[in-house]
Amino acid sequence: MLKLEVRDHCAAVPVPGYLPVFTATVSGLLSLVAVPCNIFVCLTIVKSPPQFKSLRTPFTYFILNLAATDLLIGAATEPVSVVYHFMEACSVTSLKLIKILHVLYFLPCTVSVFSILALTLERCFAISKPLKYRQSVNNSRVLFASGIIWLLSAIFLAPYFYLGYRTFAFFFANSVILLTICVSVTAYLKIIKTIRHRKKFRKESLQGLCRANRKATIFEEKLTNTFTSILILFGVCYVIPCILMYLMNLCTHCSCDSIHWLRDTSFLGVTLNSAINPFLYAWRLPSFRRALRTVIPGCESNLLLAAGNQPEVRSSLRRTSVVAVPLQNERTVL
Numbered sequence: 001m002l003k004l005e006v007r008d009h010c011a012a013v014p015v016p017g018y019l020p021v022f023t024a025t026v027s028g029l030l031s032l033v034a035v036p037c038n039i040f041v042c043l044t045i046v047k048s049p050p051q052f053k054s055l056r057t058p059f060t061y062f063i064l065n066l067a068a069t070d071l072l073i074g075a076a077t078e079p080v081s082v083v084y085h086f087m088e089a090c091s092v093t094s095l096k097l098i099k100i101l102h103v104l105y106f107l108p109c110t111v112s113v114f115s116i117l118a119l120t121l122e123r124c125f126a127i128s129k130p131l132k133y134r135q136s137v138n139n140s141r142v143l144f145a146s147g148i149i150w151l152l153s154a155i156f157l158a159p160y161f162y163l164g165y166r167t168f169a170f171f172f173a174n175s176v177i178l179l180t181i182c183v184s185v186t187a188y189l190k191i192i193k194t195i196r197h198r199k200k201f202r203k204e205s206l207q208g209l210c211r212a213n214r215k216a217t218i219f220e221e222k223l224t225n226t227f228t229s230i231l232i233l234f235g236v237c238y239v240i241p242c243i244l245m246y247l248m249n250l251c252t253h254c255s256c257d258s259i260h261w262l263r264d265t266s267f268l269g270v271t272l273n274s275a276i277n278p279f280l281y282a283w284r285l286p287s288f289r290r291a292l293r294t295v296i297p298g299c300e301s302n303l304l305l306a307a308g309n310q311p312e313v314r315s316s317l318r319r320t321s322v323v324a325v326p327l328q329n330e331r332t333v334l
Contacts, residue, residue, distance in 0.1 A: 010256035011164075015088060023264040024085035027078040030268075030275045034074025037278035040292060041067040048291040055291055058142040059126075059223050062119045063281060065146040069108045069115065070274035077104040078271060085264075102165055103157065109270055110153035110176055116234050117180045118145055123227045124187040127194050166259075169266070170249040173242045181239065184231060191224060226284040233280055237273035241266035 045064045048055045080101045087094065122142075126133045156176070160168040244266040248259055281288050 010259045013256040013260075014091065015260045016257055017089060019260055019264060020085035020089040023268065024082045024089070026268050027081040027085065027271070030271055031074045031078035031082070033275040034070055034078065034271075034278075038067045038071035038074060038274065040295060041278050041281055041288075042071065043295045044288060044292045047295055049294055052287055052291045054285075054287040056139065057223075058122060058137050058139060059119070059227070060285075061139050061142040062115060062122060062146070065149070066112060066115050066119075066277060067281075069111045070277055072104075072108045073271055073274040077101070077108060080104055081267070081271075098165075099161075102160060105267065105271075106157055106160060106168070106172060107153055108274075110156055110172070111149055112273065113176050113180050113234075113238070114149045114153060115146070116231070117183060118149060119227060119230070120180075120184045120187045123224050124191055127191045127198075127224060166249055166263075169245045173245040177238050177242045181235065184234075188228075188231065195224065226281075229280055229284050230277070233273065233276060237269060237276070241269040244269070 042064060045055050045060055045067070054060070080097070084094075084097050084101050087097070122137065125137065159171065163171060244262045247254070248262040248266065251258075254262075282292065
């Protein structure tokens with residue numbers, strides 16, 4: 001039988017001794033991965049050389065906002081989780097630390113979900129109305145929207161202090177995660193329909209399209225492929241914890257040990273996203289990988305080698321070597 005549990009009667013029940021140790025260990029590992037990786041993501045987007053124009057678009061600035069959120073989870077949420085769960089394993093409780101952990105959990109997670117929603121709407125606008133998108137959407141407006149997302153997320157957190165963790169998690173799953181999933185799926189279906197129609201139109205009338213507009217449209221479609229991967233990862237990392245939050249609140253026959261397992265598993269499932277996202281960016285954005293070599297110390301030579309593989313650079317190197325050989329022969333004769 002399922003019934004909403006408004007009062008968390010399991011909060012006063014001791015947890016199994018091995019569960020907080022497991023949660024603290026996984027949180028520590030995720031922090032060790034999330035912090036350096038997301039620092040590199042932020043530095044790559046902010047410090048990338050001017051030639052990497054594809055990393056200075058509204059899309060990548062939303063990625064920057066996601067990376068900053070993931071960095072906060074890795075640098076603050078997960079270390080506090082480690083401390084709290086080790087204290088829990090030693091049967092030591094601290095109400096202030098619990099509230100700090102929950103705030104550091106819900107705030108960046110809400111920002112992440114709202115950022116995914118904003119990214120979805122940005123992609124939908126870029127694909128469905130490309131000309132109007134280029135005229136009205138710029139980096140400064142994206143940064144302003146990112147600030148609004150952080151402000152709304154902080155305001156949204158207020159009911160937690162009245163509802164408590166379990167009930168607010170149920171509220172969070174319904175009002176934030178499910179809403180974002182529904183809007184994202186609807187917008188994504190529209191994006192796919194528009195892209196298919198546009199590809200068909202390009203095949204039928206290639207001569208009628210301006211080359212610059214065609215290149216810009218193809219570039220936006222490639223970014224949409226990257227967005228698709230981000231959306232799939234978001235679905236995996238948030239839908240499963242969302243289901244666990246439902247069980248945690250609606251299951252009346254579940255033991256308190258099961259409730260504690262559901263609580264920690266949903267927590268780890270959501271924070272796992274912060275450690276995987278940087279690898280997704282590196283996989284789906286080739287320009288990000290090239291720009292990353294300019295940020296990491298000692299990788300400038302790798303960047304030169306990568307540039308040397310381009311046809312124009314190879315031909316210039318051949319011309320240089322042809323000129324250099326006669327000069328060496330003249331020096332030998334002298």
